[in-house]
C-alpha cells in the first residue's frame with residue numbers, strides 16, 4: 001500500500017471515524033441587538049474528517065466557528081471536544097481567518113512561533129525554530145524563514161499562517177474562509193496543500209466557505225446552512241476517493257454534488 005493510499009484509508013469518511021468534536025442543540029442570540037443568529041445546530045466531527053459549511057452571507061457561519069473555538073459562548077446547547085466542554089480557547093483547537101494577520105515587523109519564522117511565545121515565553125519559542133522550519137518546508141516556503149510579511153505574496157502569507165496554526169499541533173482546525181482573498185489558481189493550489197497537510201497530520205478540519213466547488217473537492221461532508229437564524233438544512237456526504245485531485249472536478253459525480261448544493265442554497269438566499 002502506498003503512503004498516500006494508506007493516509008487516504010486512515011482518513012476515511014465521517015461515518016467510520018471516532019467522534020472528536022460534538023455540538024448539541026447549539027443556538028446563539030446576540031442580546032444587545034436581540035438578534036437570533038443560530039438555532040438548533042447539531043454536529044459531530046469524526047477524527048481525521050474534513051467538513052465544510054456553506055450558506056448565505058450573515059447566516060451565522062462565523063458565529064458558529066467562534067462558538068466552536070470557545071471565543072464566544074452559545075446561548076443554548078453544548079460544545080464538546082474529546083468529551084470535555086469547550087468553555088474558552090484551547091491549545092488543541094487551531095483557527096485561521098480570511099486574512100493572514102502576520103505581524104509586519106516579525107520575520108516569517110518569528111510569526112510562526114508567536115503562539116508558543118505567547119503561551120510559554122521566548123526561550124520556548126526559540127526551541128521551536130526547527131519545527132517551524134520543517135513546517136515551512138511542508139508548505140513550500142523553505143528559504144523564506146527570514147523574510148518579512150511585506151516580502152511575501154498573498155498565498156505565501158496564507159501558507160505562513162497555516163504554519164502558525166499548526167505549530168501548537170492542534171487536533172482540530174477551524175477555518176473561516178482562509179483562501180477567499182486569493183486568485184483562483186492560488187486557491188486551488190492552497191486547497192490541495194490543505195488537504196495534504198490534513199492527511200499528514202490526521203487533523204480534523206471544519207471549513208467555512210462561499211465556494212461550492214471548494215467545499216465539495218475538500219470535504220467528506222458538506223453542511224448547507226439556511227439564512228439567519230442559521231441551521232443546517234442539508235448534509236451532503238461526498239463519496240469521492242482520497243487524496244482528491246483537481247481533475248475530479250470534471251467527474252460527473254462532482255457536478256451532481258455541486259448542483260445539489262446549489263439547488264438547496266437557491267431555495268434560501270444568494271451566496
Ligand SMILES: Nc1ncnc2c1ncn2[C@@H]1O[C@H](COP(=O)(O)OP(=O)(O)OP(=O)(O)O)[C@@H](O)[C@H]1O
Pocket residue numbers: 030032033035037055056057058059060061062063064228
Ligand atoms: N458581536 C456581534 N454582536 C451582534 N451581532 C452580531 C455580532 N456578530 C455577528 N452578528 C450578527 O450575527 C449575524 C451572523 O453573523 P456572522 O458573522 O456569523 O455571519 P456569516 O454567516 O459569517 O456571514 P458572512 O458570510 O458574511 O461572513 C449577522 O446578522 C451579524 O450582524
Ligand SMILES: [Mg+2]
Pocket residue numbers: 061062063
Ligand atoms: Mg463570516
